[in-house]
Amino acid sequence: MTTAISVAGLHKSFGKTHALDGLDLEVEAGEVHGFLGPNGSGKSTTIRVLLGLLRADSGAARMLDMDPWTDAVELHRRVAYVPGDVTLWRNLSGGEVIDLYGRLHNGGRTRRGGKDGGRTGGLDPARRADLIERFELDPTKKGRTYSKGNRQKVALVAAFASDVDVLILDEPTSGLDPLMEEVFQRCVREERDRGRTILLSSHILSEVEELCDRVSIIRKGRTVESGSLADLRHLTRTSVTAELTGPPNGLASLPGVHELEVQDLEGQDAGVRPDGVRCRVRLHVDTDKLNAVLRSLTDSGVRSLTSTPPTLEELFLRHYQEDVQPDGRRDVQADGRRDVQADSRADGSEETVAR
Amino acid sequence: MTATTTPAAGAFAARVGGSRPLAGTGTLLRFALRRDRVMMPLWIGVTGLLVLSLPASLKTVYSTPAERATLARQMLTNSSLRATYGPVFSDSIGGLTAWRIGSYAGVLAAIMSLIIVVRHTRDEEESGRQELISAAMVGRRAPLTAALLAALVANGVLALLIAGGLAGQGGSGALALGLAIGATGMVFATMAAIVAQLTESARLAKGLTGGLIGAAFVLRAAGDSATDDGSSLLTWISPLGWLENLRAFADERWWVLLLFVAAVAAQGAAAYALAGRRDVGMSFLPTRPGPATGRLGTAEALAWRLQRGAVLGWSLGFLAAGAAFGGITKGAADLVGGNAKTREIIERMGGQAGITDAFLAAMVNMLGMVAALYIVSSVLRLHGEETSQRAEPLLAAAVGRLRWAGGHLVLAFGGASLIMLLGGLGLALGYGSELGAVLGACLVQVPAIWTLGGVAVLLYGLSPRLAPGAWAAAGLALLLGWIGPALNIPQTVMDLSPFGHLPKLPGGTMAWTPVLVLTGIAAALTAAGLTALRRRDLTT
Numbered sequence: 001m002t003t004a005i006s007v008a009g010l011h012k013s014f015g016k017t018h019a020l021d022g023l024d025l026e027v028e029a030g031e032v033h034g035f036l037g038p039n040g041s042g043k044s045t046t047i048r049v050l051l052g053l054l055r056a057d058s059g060a061a062r063m064l065d066m067d068p069w070t071d072a073v074e075l076h077r078r079v080a081y082v083p084g085d086v087t088l089w090r091n092l093s094g095g096e097v098i099d100l101y102g103r104l105h106n107g108g109r110t111r112r113g114g115k116d117g118g119r120t121g122g123l124d125p126a127r128r129a130d131l132i133e134r135f136e137l138d139p140t141k142k143g144r145t146y147s148k149g150n151r152q153k154v155a156l157v158a159a160f161a162s163d164v165d166v167l168i169l170d171e172p173t174s175g176l177d178p179l180m181e182e183v184f185q186r187c188v189r190e191e192r193d194r195g196r197t198i199l200l201s202s203h204i205l206s207e208v209e210e211l212c213d214r215v216s217i218i219r220k221g222r223t224v225e226s227g228s229l230a231d232l233r234h235l236t237r238t239s240v241t242a243e244l245t246g247p248p249n250g251l252a253s254l255p256g257v258h259e260l261e262v263q264d265l266e267g268q269d270a271g272v273r274p275d276g277v278r279c280r281v282r283l284h285v286d287t288d289k290l291n292a293v294l295r296s297l298t299d300s301g302v303r304s305l306t307s308t309p310p311t312l313e314e315l316f317l318r319h320y321q322e323d324v325q326p327d328g329r330r331d332v333q334a335d336g337r338r339d340v341q342a343d344s345r346a347d348g349s350e351e352t353v354a355r
Numbered sequence: 356m357t358a359t360t361t362p363a364a365g366a367f368a369a370r371v372g373g374s375r376p377l378a379g380t381g382t383l384l385r386f387a388l389r390r391d392r393v394m395m396p397l398w399i400g401v402t403g404l405l406v407l408s409l410p411a412s413l414k415t416v417y418s419t420p421a422e423r424a425t426l427a428r429q430m431l432t433n434s435s436l437r438a439t440y441g442p443v444f445s446d447s448i449g450g451l452t453a454w455r456i457g458s459y460a461g462v463l464a465a466i467m468s469l470i471i472v473v474r475h476t477r478d479e480e481e482s483g484r485q486e487l488i489s490a491a492m493v494g495r496r497a498p499l500t501a502a503l504l505a506a507l508v509a510n511g512v513l514a515l516l517i518a519g520g521l522a523g524q525g526g527s528g529a530l531a532l533g534l535a536i537g538a539t540g541m542v543f544a545t546m547a548a549i550v551a552q553l554t555e556s557a558r559l560a561k562g563l564t565g566g567l568i569g570a571a572f573v574l575r576a577a578g579d580s581a582t583d584d585g586s587s588l589l590t591w592i593s594p595l596g597w598l599e600n601l602r603a604f605a606d607e608r609w610w611v612l613l614l615f616v617a618a619v620a621a622q623g624a625a626a627y628a629l630a631g632r633r634d635v636g637m638s639f640l641p642t643r644p645g646p647a648t649g650r651l652g653t654a655e656a657l658a659w660r661l662q663r664g665a666v667l668g669w670s671l672g673f674l675a676a677g678a679a680f681g682g683i684t685k686g687a688a689d690l691v692g693g694n695a696k697t698r699e700i701i702e703r704m705g706g707q708a709g710i711t712d713a714f715l716a717a718m719v720n721m722l723g724m725v726a727a728l729y730i731v732s733s734v735l736r737l738h739g740e741e742t743s744q745r746a747e748p749l750l751a752a753a754v755g756r757l758r759w760a761g762g763h764l765v766l767a768f769g770g771a772s773l774i775m776l777l778g779g780l781g782l783a784l785g786y787g788s789e790l791g792a793v794l795g796a797c798l799v800q801v802p803a804i805w806t807l808g809g810v811a812v813l814l815y816g817l818s819p820r821l822a823p824g825a826w827a828a829a830g831l832a833l834l835l836g837w838i839g840p841a842l843n844i845p846q847t848v849m850d851l852s853p854f855g856h857l858p859k860l861p862g863g864t865m866a867w868t869p870v871l872v873l874t875g876i877a878a879a880l881t882a883a884g885l886t887a888l889r890r891r892d893l894t895t
Contacts, residue, residue, distance in 0.1 A: 051751045053893040073755045081751035087744045089661065090481075090556055096649025103652035104752035140644035144481065144556060155748065168751075 004029040004197040010059035019045040021221035034212035035201040042221040043201045080159035084171035086151040088143030094154045095139030101158035123161040131157040149175035167198045205312045237284040245276045245301035256289030379493035383501035398467040407520040409452045416696040435683040438580035441599045449524030449604035461598045464540030468506045469547040469564040475502035477551040506544035510537035528604030535598040538615035542594040545622035552629035555638040658762030673778035680718040681785020688714040703840035706859025722778040723800030727829040730808035733767035738822040796860035802873035803853035809880025816884030
């Protein structure tokens with residue numbers, strides 16, 4: 001796989017604010033990459049650097065093997081962008097804006113086509129019509145009369161109908177209703193199936209979980225986590241609930257076990273239950289230490305077992321609530337993360353916060 | 356008792372716009388005054404200065420009562436001059452001040468009022484900010500009331516400033532002129548309040564109200580060209596005619612103030628009635644749908660689409676203004692030529708040749724300085740596009756910054772030349788001859804206009820925050836050109852304005868050096884601004 005977007009050690013300050021503080025981001029060609037972070041963590045700043053709207057103070061940023069600042073125009077022929085807050089010209093209709101953006105990606109060239117052979121702009125006319133229908137957009141309305149969601153649809157139709165290699169979507173669905181959200185997700189999958197690379201910045205974790213192959217989580221202008229969802233889950237704790245026929249042995253002393261709770265069922269129901277269950281165990285375990293825990297549990301006789309991987313939301317919240325110590329070191333969870341970062345550094349695709 | 360009054364009170368409340376319809380007005384008014392803390396004092400200051408500086412310059416130019424009487428007599432007999440300034444009702448210094456500046460100060464007060472009112476009503480609704488405010492403890496009528504009160508504060512201060520500043524010329528005349536100017540402002544404030552209910556776009560509301568102010572001026576001018584005592588029906592239809600017919604410093608007709616009061620009350624009531632019958636953000640003139648597909652394909656085409664209305668408006672305005680100036684040239688030149696002092700002033704503005712040429716040159720110069728306002732507003736469209744985030748997706752498409760800016764700059768710099776040519780065409784047609792000389796003179800102004808455009812490009816290119824400074828540069832040039840010759844300001848100060856270096860044409864000798872140097876400076880400033888624009892971050 002080739003790399004579509006690669007950012008390393010990006011710094012950007014606005015006066016005294018350090019918007020980006022050594023950010024790294026690696027997006028493979030053809031993947032949908034989730035870009036997560038709380039408000040003000042630097043997602044939009046990163047995107048604007050990638051679009052050549054802002055100039056980074058230091059660090060490297062490349063997209064499609066071009067420099068976003070010096071090769072901006074050439075690069076933008078192959079990139080479409082949907083901002084989170086779409087502003088339109090008051091007296092241009094949505095259709096006019098869609099066609100304008102489409103032609104601008106084609107360097108002003110007009111494609112001919114469509115049933116009536118009419119001019120529909122630098123966009124694939126069939127795709128344009130299809131998208132307008134699916135998003136239920138009225139293209140004849142003037143810019144000032146669109147609601148936020150409809151303004152976003154204008155930008156989305158223009159982006160999805162453009163003939164580009166990379167789509168950069170900055171919180172593109174914040175104004176869409178759930179039905180439109182579904183249309184959006186289907187469109188993203190179609191784009192991926194056509195081999196396009198998509199960088200999706202979003203707060204809607206279910207959307208990211210649904211669509212993204214890999215995610216990067218950033219915080220205070222720095223990448224704190226990057227990898228596939230499976231990788232990320234691996235780093236965190238799995239919650240395990242088991243019903244046992246015998247007393248648990250030495251679970252508490254196993255490495256990686258947290259918040260162990262043992263509930264003795266004997267005596268409560270006056271004697272052993274018919275299924276022989278004697279106690280219920282709840283615990284959280286670092287996912288890479290799960291094997292030892294399971295072995296210990298089976299030794300005690302398992303009647304039932306549920307094991308739940310963490311949701312993205314849990315991952316996300318953990319990062320955001322986590323206290324970063326003054327020297328930048330983090331608490332327990334950081335250990336596992338460092339391992340993986342070391343791994344990913346080894347294959348050269350990742351270079352992140354390990355310090 | 357309670358049982359019987361409650362429904363009635365409820366119905367009343369629904370009719371006037373809910374319970375406590377004025378809740379929050381005080382807070383909104385303070386907020387409006389804070390937001391206008393620069394714009395409002397500036398308008399009031401400039402308008403006040405124009406009025407208050409007049410007695411001194413009139414006294415130096417027409418120092419004896421005999422001279423003033425001659426001026427008044429001549430002004431009264433020339434119908435095109437009456438159209439421009441109105442009839443003279445008294446040849447006292449105060450009377451001449453009211454005659455010379457009354458209509459214009461009224462127009463300035465009207466423009467200030469329309470900006471204040473639209474800014475705090477339709478602008479707020481269009482941007483969506485009004486929703487947030489209306490969702491708070493704010494009565495349904497509070498925003499309109501606060502906007503009108505803000506206009507009242509501004510016009511009140513202006514009226515007091517003029518009344519106080521001119522008191523030396525006669526207390527009751529000064530009070531009458533101050534009140535008339537302030538009241539004119541309020542008439543157009545309430546008119547703007549009505550228009551703001553009709554249109555969905557603030558820009559259109561400002562444009563329409565501006566058009567109504569223009570119509571009021573034209574009505575007064577037409578009436579005054581027909582009669583020499585302001586008694587024409589056309590004059591009486593126009594609020595600017597009322598201002599004139601109050602006859603400040605000439606046996607004031609105080610009852611005319613009742614017309615202002617009645618108009619403000621009637622228009623205010625209409626605005627409230629309209630506002631009460633519509634939803635927030637809605638309007639009575641609905642927006643028409645646009646085409647489903649567009650033909651715009653380039654950044655340049657978009658720039659033309661965005662600026663074509665302004666280019667067209669300025670073109671027509673310059674053609675009309677040129678024709679009007681041309682029409683009065685002959686009579687005015689004869690008039691000022693009869694007075695040594697005015698002749699001197701006009702010659703300072705327009706050169707030493709014949710008085711007619713000097714007058715034409717002064718008008719050409721005036722057009723040039725006004726065209727500087729066009730070029731600044733046109734260049735600063737870039738600023739507006741960037742700060743409103745509309746430039747961002749364009750620049751994220753395959754459009755370079757230079758091409759994006761270039762589209763707008765072609766219209767700014769080319770448009771400035773176009774409107775100067777049209778202004779010259781109008782001037783020559785109105786005057787009836789000298790077409791070639793006048794057109795040439797107008798083109799000679801262009802490098803100075805471009806220089807101010809270059810200043811705007813440079814400031815914007817360096818930082819969007821500096822961009823509004825271009826208005827200050829154009830304003831300074833206009834101020835120097837307007838009051839400099841009358842106050843005989845030294846040449847070193849006049850040289851601050853690029854217009855001060857130009858040869859006085861028609862009539863004077865052509866000098867290529869300043870024209871070429873200014874063109875070079877304009878090009879250098881523009882290039883520097885574009886270079887800076889390429890290097891800096893965009894506003895996000």
